[in-house]
Amino acid sequence: MLIGFDLLDRQILDRDGEPVGKVDDLELTYDDTGTPHVTALLLGQEVLGHRIGGTLGRWMAGTARRLSGSADRPPMRIPIDLIAAVDSAVNLSVHRDLLPDPPLETWLRDHLITRIPGASHES
Amino acid sequence: MKRIFAIALGILTAIGGFVDIGDIVANAEAGARFGIAHAWVLLVGVIGICAYAEMSGRVTAVSGRPVFDLIRERLGPRVALANLGGSLLVTVLTLGAELGGVGLALQLATSVNYLLWVPVVGFVLWVALWRAKFSVLENVFGLTGMALIVFVIAFFRLPAxxxxxxxxxxxxxxxxxxxxxTYWFFAVALFASALTPYEVFFFSSGAVEERWSTKDLLTSRINVFVGFPLGGLLAFAIMLSAATVFQPLSMSVDTLSQVAMPAAIALGKLGLAAVILGFFAATFGAAMETGLSAGYTVAQYLGWNWGKLRRPRDAARFHTVVLVSILVGVAILMTTIDPIQLTEYTLVFSAVALPLTYLPILVVANDRGYLGNRVNGRLANTIGVTYLIIVLAAATAAIPLMIITRMGGG
Structure with a gap:
């Protein structure tokens, strides 16, 4: 598997096929022999911003960091052993509720969307 | 009846591409000034969008992934961000123009200035996207938009x-x-609007909303090969009837009421009523298409929950993007900018997004990792590569032509 081609930027789905996020970056850990291993998927606009780089990337990372509430909150991390299969998406073996909620989604849901009538209705 | 509704997605997508407010006027204007000397452009556009919409429908049905997912996967986050920026700008500006178009259609019916209608239309659009089922929206507006078929009837009643x-x-x-x-400026404008990026984004996301799978490949193809030619036919009928009525008189067309004239002349009040209904449905349908597409592209680029198949509280970021896009659209219109000119400007931004949209679709449509044995055949690849070259040429020529001809005025 080529991690740049088969893993990075893929959609991540939970065990029911619900979107979790994108593989915005990867966590690499070096073992005793110095060989790198992918140990986790990293998610969120902050890591994505760092990967994009430049002024736009810094702006994206900065905005995401401010919206997350705390400056030193680590990025969302999904350990590699939660991956069940990789096809056109990265499929996890767990349900989304067991993973931390993305801060922007939570904030917008609590402060904007659920205050509008009909937010909880199936359309 | 179920069969008719099954192609509503293709029809609604095509209406947003071929007979949205900018195109309604551009086709009539081209007809009045050049006769039907641009007929071939519509044909070329229909074939191109059919080829690429077929590929994206197939990729989505087989892999379950909408087009913008693939753009980021294949081109990486930076280039995909450039595409996102370009296409989002096109989509939101077009959304603004469509709101103005709905307002203009209502102005034809009520004589109340369109600017007063715009906030109302914006609100109704938002309610529709917030509450109504996806299938209801596409059925109602896809099929009502077909009232524009009155231009075909009008043409046959006119002494051509x-x-x-x-x-x-x-x-x-x-x-x-x-x-x-000027001739080429119109050609590029009509061609680019036939292949606007939000069409494939909307079509493939709509396929996910309708939960298409491999067994729906036939439905996807019927949608593509009925919907887009039908859209092209409506555009051609508008051009044709304008060419019949206005060109012999050397009259130019620049307002929506003038576009409606041929149908009113040929069919009287009833014809006019059908045209106004068709204008309303087509522009409102295009507004829905662009409003949803804005949310789809941002959510799919960033991996968020999206779509009308979820409750709004489960797709809070998606619904926020849709809401903000509508507000921006209304705000743009409230500057009293001419909605018809606005769509012509979007061409410039389309130029960036077009090649970056169609290249990854072509690449993924050949990827056995996604499609197994359903990858492109030789015909699809030949057409795909040919159109990629045409799209690049049109993208390069668009801005110089716009400057030289002063937006086709010169």
């Missing part, structure tokens, strides 16, 4: 000079009094 129409169609080029620059 078939000989000179055939002459124009078979000898493409500017008539006396017009120059080649």
């Amino acid at each position: 000079d078939y000989g000179s129409l055939w002459q124009q169609a078979s000898h493409p080029g500017p008539p006396t009094g017009e120059d080649w620059g």
